Amino acid sequence: MTGDSPEIASDSRDLTCYRCGANAAFPDRKRCDCGEPLWFDTDAAAEAFAWPDAGTGVSRYADLLPVETGGDSRTDGGVSAAAGSTPLVRASGLDADAGCRLWLKDESENPTGSFKDRGSAVGVAWAARAGREWVGTVSHGNMAMSVAANAAGVGGSGSPRALVLVPDDISEERLAAIAQYDPELVRVAGDYGRLYRETLDADAPVEFVNSDTPLRVAGQKTTALEICEAFAAETRTRTKRAPDAIVLPVSSGGHASATWKALRELRTAGLFAAADLPRLYFVQAAACDPIAAAYRDGNDSVMPADDAGDTVAYSIANADPPSGTRALAAARATDGAVLSVPDDEILDAKATLASEAGFCVEPASATTLAGIRRLADSGELDADDDVVAVLTGTGFRELDAGSATTETVALGDLSERLRALTA
Ligand SMILES: *Cc1c(COP(=O)(O)O)cnc(C)c1O
Numbered sequence: 001m002t003g004d005s006p007e008i009a010s011d012s013r014d015l016t017c018y019r020c021g022a023n024a025a026f027p028d029r030k031r032c033d034c035g036e037p038l039w040f041d042t043d044a045a046a047e048a049f050a051w052p053d054a055g056t057g058v059s060r061y062a063d064l065l066p067v068e069t070g071g072d073s074r075t076d077g078g079v080s081a082a083a084g085s086t087p088l089v090r091a092s093g094l095d096a097d098a099g100c101r102l103w104l105k106d107e108s109e110n111p112t113g114s115f116k117d118r119g120s121a122v123g124v125a126w127a128a129r130a131g132r133e134w135v136g137t138v139s140h141g142n143m144a145m146s147v148a149a150n151a152a153g154v155g156g157s158g159s160p161r162a163l164v165l166v167p168d169d170i171s172e173e174r175l176a177a178i179a180q181y182d183p184e185l186v187r188v189a190g191d192y193g194r195l196y197r198e199t200l201d202a203d204a205p206v207e208f209v210n211s212d213t214p215l216r217v218a219g220q221k222t223t224a225l226e227i228c229e230a231f232a233a234e235t236r237t238r239t240k241r242a243p244d245a246i247v248l249p250v251s252s253g254g255h256a257s258a259t260w261k262a263l264r265e266l267r268t269a270g271l272f273a274a275a276d277l278p279r280l281y282f283v284q285a286a287a288c289d290p291i292a293a294a295y296r297d298g299n300d301s302v303m304p305a306d307d308a309g310d311t312v313a314y315s316i317a318n319a320d321p322p323s324g325t326r327a328l329a330a331a332r333a334t335d336g337a338v339l340s341v342p343d344d345e346i347l348d349a350k351a352t353l354a355s356e357a358g359f360c361v362e363p364a365s366a367t368t369l370a371g372i373r374r375l376a377d378s379g380e381l382d383a384d385d386d387v388v389a390v391l392t393g394t395g396f397r398e399l400d401a402g403s404a405t406t407e408t409v410a411l412g413d414l415s416e417r418l419r420a421l422t423a
């Protein structure tokens with residue numbers, strides 16, 4: 001952090017509701033009276049926004065964020081300074097398979113292996129500036145690790161500690177992965193969806209940065225800001241100013257909402273026209289797809305699924321997504337869609353991303369390619385559409401990556417075996 005003053009610009013603290021337009025004050029409120037989640041009102045900042053000349057990571061887009069994540073954050077923000085600035089690569093080798101011009105946004109390059117670090121960086125920076133003793137989250141997976149790591153990385157006395165509330169039945173393996181960052185870990189027995197909501201209203205000295213809270217959504221806008229900035233730079237040689245579509249896996253709807261918010265801000269900034277607005281496609285696992293179900297049924301709001309369902313895409317199995325209705329609105333407003341894919345297609349896409357493109361991703365992230373295949377088959381995506389699949393999380397954490405067939409060659413026979421490679 002720069003300077004001595006812990007103050008937070010008050011004009012950036014106002015929240016607004018995407019649906020009814022009501023305003024509320026942060027941090028007292030996280031949700032609107034109408035029941036929908038609130039996000040930071042950035043209209044004034046967006047109007048003045050231009051692509052930055054300098055800066056890396058999440059703080060590159062500080063003008064659109066509710067808190068500075070550090071002056072020269074690469075040297076002064078702990079692990080949070082390493083969040084963001086992930087590569088966007090063209091994967092033409094998969095074009096025929098995907099049925100479009102495929103780009104991959106590699107979120108596994110974040111410090112804890114998922115895009116969650118973008119939101120955690122902003123949440124932890126805010127909590128530190130506000131002098132909060134605790135920064136909390138409700139998660140058993142990537143978000144728990146991310147909040148714990150980012151809190152561990154804030155230096156100095158008085159910096160916030162991480163409080164991580166995990167479900168009672170969490171596996172020992174996952175618990176150990178989170179525990180290495182030394183957060184305060186508490187197992188909670190009871191309904192997980194209720195726990196999520198209750199922490200947001202809790203009268204406690206903790207700033208909860210759950211999946212779709214305003215600070216997390218603000219930080220997670222930077223995924224789409226980076227994608228669009230990369231495309232804007234590419235237009236020197238290409239004709240398009242933005243991708244035709246962005247595809248991401250959706251669970252709580254936090255990242256999806258953030259992506260939509262980023263596009264709205266770029267339009268307000270005049271950085272692309274309405275006609276250039278990328279379509280947003282969100283993919284769920286068929287075993288737990290309340291948002292896709294609402295989309296299919298033409299409903300305006302998402303009803304909770306009966307239970308979480310069993311899927312290989314464990315990171316996106318939220319039966320009661322707190323920002324589901326907002327994600328649904330985002331897909332419709334951008335002419336996109338919400339769809340779901342079965343586990344066998346998810347696993348096939350995961351294998352293809354590794355064997356044909358070299359990316360080892362979580363099953364949750366592989367839903368993108370599985371979804372793109374379906375969208376291309378149904379004619380939603382064309383062969384000349386530029387489509388960005390957001391690979392949200394690394395697959396390196398998984399011990400069970402499938403089966404392998406190998407041979408063993410005696411050292412003395414190796415040169416013969418190598419010569420045979422050209423045969
Ligand atoms: C959290 C997560 C998602 C889903 O993001 P939401 O904001 O909850 O919709 C997708 N993929 C991975 C790898 C995640 O960790």
Ligand SMILES: [Zn+2]
Nearest residue numbers: 017020032034
């Ligand atoms: Zn509202």
